[in-house]
Amino acid sequence: MTTTTSKHELPTASGPVTTTEKRKPEGRFLTGFSHVFLAVWGLMVGVPLIWATVQSFRSDDEILHQPLSLPTSWHIGAFGRAWTKGHIGEYFFNTIVVMTFSVTLSMLFGAMVAYVLARYRFPGNRAIYYLFFTGLVMPIFLGLIPLYKTVQNLAAMLGLSSVIGLNTYGGLILVYIAYSLPFTVFFLHSFFRTLSTDVAEAGLIDGASHTTLFFRVMLPMAKPGLVSIGLFNIIGQWNQFILPNLLMKPQSGFEEGKFVLTQGLLNLVNNSKYETDWARLFAGMTLAMLPILVTYLVFNRQIQAGLTGSITK
Amino acid sequence: MSHTSLNRRTVLRRAAAAGLLATPAAGFLAACASSDSTGDGNGGTAAKTKDNPFGVDAKKNLDAVVFDGGFGQEYAKGYASLYEQKYSGSKVGITWSKEILTDMQPRFTGNTAPDVINNSSPKTLDLATIVDQLTDLTELYDAPSVDDPNVKIRDTLLAGTIESGLFNDKPYTLNAAYTVYGFFHDQTLFDTKGWKVPTTWEEFLALAENAKKEGIAAFTHQGKYPWYMYNVITDWIWKVGGKEAIFAIDNLEPNAWTSDAVKTVIDHIHEMLGKGYVQAGAAALDHTTTQQAVIDRKALFIPCGTWLEGEMAKTLRSDTKLEVSAQWSLTASDKSPYGTVRAAAGEGWIVPKTGKNPAGGLEFLRIMLSKAGARKFAELTKSLPVVKGAADGLTGSSQFVSANKVLAAAGTNVVSVRFDGWYKDLYTALEGAITNLMSGKGGSAEFTTAMQKAADKIAADPNVKKQPKRTA
Amino acid sequence: MNHGRARFIVGFLFFPVLLYVVYVIWPYLQTIGYSLTDWNGFTPEVPYAGFGNYADLLKDETFLRSLYHNAVILVVYPIVTILLALFFAFMLNVGGRGDKAGVRGVAGSGLYKTIFFFPQLLSIAIVAILWSRIFESSTDTGFLNALLAKVGIVDPQRPLLFLGETNSWLLPGIPFGDTILDAPVVLWCLIAIAVWGGVGFYLVLFSAGMQSIPRDIFEAALLDGSTRGQTFFRITLPLLWEQISVAWVYLGIAALDFFLLAYAIAPPSMQATGASHVMSSWIYHTAFGSSRYDKFGYACAMAVAMAAFTFIFALIQLRITRREKIEF
Known part of the structure; x- marks a missing residue:
């Protein structure tokens, strides 16, 4: 009852004035208070990143001896060294090729499975759901040795070693999809459950097939959920290094490695153990960070909107 | 229950079958590569001659895996081009x-092992x-050397090289570079200050006190x-207690870690820490x-x-x-004299049997051990190859010269330790005990108790296969 | 219709499930298989060993200590992360001044959200480099130590060791056989890094949830005279329950894994003392760095046990937090 009263009071001239006056001290204090906390956390998150980026413009001598001060002169040579030694351009290309397919297909397959499991009752539904759930809880590195053999042998068995075998785009794409599925399914499952059933029923009565219904009606409705899980998958696959480190390596001295970006970065990190070139390492880091940062900033609004929709609606 | 385990067994059998799938494929590929493969056990097809003692097929490619570390890549590329020159028609892929x-x-579990591996790096096989x-x-080692067909390879190597690669009393690893370990310092700093490298604990204490006054950590x-x-620590144990003290540790003998030698060593390190001679943090x-602290002259020895x-x-x-210099003596009654150092052949190379061209793998190593190959290695990496005389006359660096000097002075007083490779868990326990010691969590009592416990545990563990007792 | 339905279900499930079974489930099944063997991880032959590896688990003190570390993380990491994220989300959405438009977030909340999300975008290699510099045990080059030395809290001769400190903090160590069940400083440092990285994501999640709570509910409560603290506990928290429970499950799974942090950021010296080990990093160490001849089989048994713990935890969490959704 009080709720409705106050709601009605708001538009009147006197209402807001009095209420604002009443809560002013608390509000001002809280605002100041929240700004301090937010700013402190913002610094804790932002400063290390800025610091790391700045290091790429400095000489090794400065990095070692005055790590906390600004560079006296700005060098960009480290970026060139990182580009050549870290093969950033080439590995960036490989990463994009793999992720174009793996992210898209992860989402498609994940949505298909999640939709069927969430909206259709059939024997074995729960079993399949828990099968995917299991994938969420197993430590990834434990399946590594068997996974290597599986990729190798399956491709050989099918005569497709150069397509989906070791050190191929196809092989890594399939593995990425498979390992992204549990989380994608888990996330989208709860999402599809909450979507209204009315539309679906109406569609079916209109004579639409289940497939049409999915692609024409349910998938567009699930867009917010797809956006957020898409972001997860992009970040997850972009930063993945255990899987490519196992599968994307030349299998003999006569093969070219199709490394992805994280492997290039890892190489730079490992190199820094034998020949110190800190600036190069930080520059590589910055270069590797940049594309995903730009993606994030560009799509920031959609991502936030997607997240808003995904869980609650 | 039995049903489940039967199922699991089936799983295993299938796993094994899946593993076998790889073999025909690999075999098929190998057959394609050289259709005239006769399989004489070496994978080689050509006749064995003095110039080609393993019967390398000149048309067969060689698949090598090399550690990409501090030595860079040039030296290994050099070996590869020597190999390709000799067997034109073959390629070495690294x-x-x-x-x-x-x-x-x-690659080992997948049956696609390469022909030769440089088993180095922070994580080795x-x-x-x-x-x-x-x-x-x-x-x-019994094959004729590249430079003189009348001399066997084993006679061209520095003493101890072959022994350093023994496992179960058989040589499986060729250690190709000689490394000298010890305390490193910047001689320029010592010259300007008029300091001398200490040879005894007392000299060290005096030097450390002087350095401390100037704001320099001695260690x-x-x-x-x-x-x-x-x-x-193990070098000092060898020095104070003699090689027997290390043998006892290697052989997991009861009370090996509670010996006086171990206590003395740990007490001295503890004293050094307590007196503030070790770089803070x-x-x-x-x-x-x-x-870098040594190069920046903030610390004397590392x-x-x-x-x-x-x-x-x-x-x-x-x-x-x-x-580089030898670790100074700790007591007047050290069993091994001043000058005792650890110098070991390292940078191991191994040849898998299961590669497609194991004869080529052996030949690659034989070429590596030629005068030309070894010389190139010394020039490019500033490290000492295990081939006798290969680095003679090279005076690249102060480090190189001092290492040679230390090595000559050591004579036969060369430290070697085995348990780190034999019993990895004991080695890990030692790393833990060292970490505790160096961060001020106790002294020799804690250290020796922890280590003895770890050693006893491994000695009693049926899951750990024991190595034959070390006597030399 | 029914026929079409069945074909549709099979058609949609077939390829994704096949892919998943081949590349994920099948390797894991082999892992379970290997856990019953004495395999060393290299040889072609795989000797069958029964359940002996599982019996050995109970005798493995480091494994039990690692399990204890996981338990500490499981309690601390989700709670701290969720509380911080909730707090920031509340500040960003309700912490601003109320005016004609009603309650809203502080100025620049969009910018804050973006910045807070940054750490999510970094690969572990970068995080490792950043934080080892921050925690470095030198008042010259270590970020935190330099800061603390300037304030006079830290003596340059005794810099704090952070990632190199084995002493238990907050919780006293409980002696257990040859080891100690403890919460070493290095572990707290790792948790801090995890929180640092995770808060942004959950902040965005909670913030989204808060935005979908109708404004008038806040307005009404404030006009009723509730303080912001009260609105937080009476309105925000209950209405965000679903997001919080999802966060709890994810964070719990992450707490039981923790592999990348314990493996890539904890220095080798700490891994040797066992102070930084959690189950996953100990499994990894055992599989590749142990002197047991059956190390790979044994490590597989540990991993199966770990997966079982995680599975049980996740099920319990899902049951506890499941509750009626509040419709509005």
Whole structure:
């Protein structure tokens, strides 16, 4: 009852004035208070990143001896060294090729499975759901040795070693999809459950097939959920290094490695153990960070909107 | 219950079957590569001659895996071109690896092992796990050398080289580079201050006190990587208690770690820490930072090996003169004299049996051990190859010269330790005990108790296969 | 219709499930298989060993200590992360001044959200480099130590070791056989890094949830005279329950894994003392760095046990937090 009263009071001239006056001290204090906390956390998150980026413009001598001060002169040579030694351009290309397919297909397959499991009752539904759930809880590195053999042998068995075998785009794409599925399914499952059933029923009565219904009606409705899980998958696959480190390596001295970006970065990190070139390492880091940062900033609004929709609606 | 385990067994059998699937495919490929393969056990097809003692097929490619670390890539590319020159028509493909273990384990289980592997890097293959799949290198050592067909390879190598690669009393690893370990310092700093490298504990204490007055720590160590201090401690144990003290440890003897020698060593290190002679915070610093402290003249000595100069090349001062010296004596009654050092052939190479061209793998190593190959290695890496006389007359660096001097002075007083490779859990326990010691968590009592417990546990553990007792 | 339905279900499930079974389930099944063997991880032959590896688990003190570390993380990491994220989300959405438009977030909340999300975008290699510099045990080059030394809290001769400190903090160590069940400083440092990285994501999640709570509910409560603290506990928290429970499950799974942090950021010296080990990093160490001849089989048994713990935890969490959704 009080709720409705106050709601009605708001538009009147006197209402807001009095209420604002009443809560002013608390509000001002809280605002100041929240700004301090937010700013402190913002610094804790932002400063290390800025610091790391700045290091790429400095000489090794400065990095070692005055790590906390600004560079006296700005060098960009480290970026060139990182580009050549870290093969950033080439590995960036490989990463994009793999992720174009793996992210898209992860989402498609994940949505298909999640939709069927969430909206259709059939024997074995729960079993399949828990099968995917299991994938969420197993430590990834434990399946590594068997996974290597599986990729190798399956491709050989099918005569497709150069397509989906070791050190191929196809092989890594399939593995990425498979390992992204549990989380994608888990996330989208709860999402599809909450979507209204009315539309679906109406569609079916209109004579639409289940497939049409999915692609024409349910998938567009699930867009917010797809956006957020898409972001997860992009970040997850972009930063993945255990899987490519196992599968994307030349299998003999006569093969070219199709490394992805994280492997290039890892190489730079490992190199820094034998020949110190800190600036190069930080520059590589910055270069590797940049594309995903730009993606994030560009799509920031959609991502936030997607997240808003995904869980609650 | 039995039903489940039967199922699991089926799983295993299937796994084994899946593993076998790879073999025909690999065999098929190999057959394609050289259709005239006769399979004489070596994979070689040509006749064995003095010039080609393993019967290498000149048309067969060679698949090599080399550690991409402090030595760079040029030296290995040099071996490859020597091989390709000799066997025109063949190609040597090199895969570079930062972690041999991580990269090679799948290839061993997947039956696609390469023909020759440089088993170095921070993570190496544990011989115990793959020894059945390796070629016994006796054949290599008995083969004629490239430079003189009348001299066997084994006679061209520095003493102790072959022995350093024994496993189960058979040579499976060829260690190709000689590394000298010890305390490194910047001689330029010592010259300007008029200081001398100490040979006894008392001299060290006096020097440390002087250095402290100038704000210099007398000692530092790569705290994040206790391996460096492991060298220091085991070397001192050998020096104070004689080689028997280390043999007892290697052989997991009861009370090996509670011996007087171990106590003495740990007490001295503890004293050094207590007196503030060790760089502040070193216990949690990494190798780059602490090694740089010596170059920056903030610390006098750091334990390391003769790769140090190469590793720090980019940040050396123009007047830095890195030199290595033996660890100073701790007591007047040390069993081994001053000058005792650890010097070991390292940078191991192995030849898997299961590669497509194991004869080529052996030949690659034979070429590597030629005068030309070894010389190139010394010039490019500033490290000492195991081939006698190959580095004579090279005076590249202060480190190189001092290492040679230390080695000559040591004579037969050369430390070697085995348990780190034999019983990895004991080694890990030691790393833990060292970390605790160096970060001020107790002294010799805690150290020796912890280590003895760990050693006893391994001695009693049926899951750990024991090595034959060490007597030399 | 029914026929079409069945074909549709099979058609949609077939390829994704096949892919998943081949590349994920099948390797894991082999892992379970290997856990019953004495395999060393390299040889072609795989000797069958029964359940002996599982019996050994109970005798493995480091494994039990690691399990204890996981338990500490499981309690601390989700709670701290969720509380911080909730707090920031509340500040960003309701912490601003109320005016004609009603309650709203502080100025620049969009910018804050973006910045807070940054750490999510970093690969572990970068995080490792950043934080080892921050925690470095030197008052010259270590970020935190330099700061603390300037304030006079830290003596340059005795810098704090942070990632190199084995002493238990907050919780006293409980002696257990040859080891100690403890919460070493290095572990707290790792948790701090995890929180640092995770808060941004959950902040965005909670913030989204808060935005979908109708404004008038806040308005009404404030006009009723509730303080912001009260609105937080009476309105925000209950209405965000679903997001919080999802966060709890994810964070719990992450707490039981923790592999990348314990493996890539904890220095080798700490891994040797066992102070930084959690189950996953100990499994990894055992599989590749142990002297047991059956190390790979044994490590597989540990991993199966770990997966079982995680599975049980996740099920319990899902049951506890399941509750009626509040419709509005």
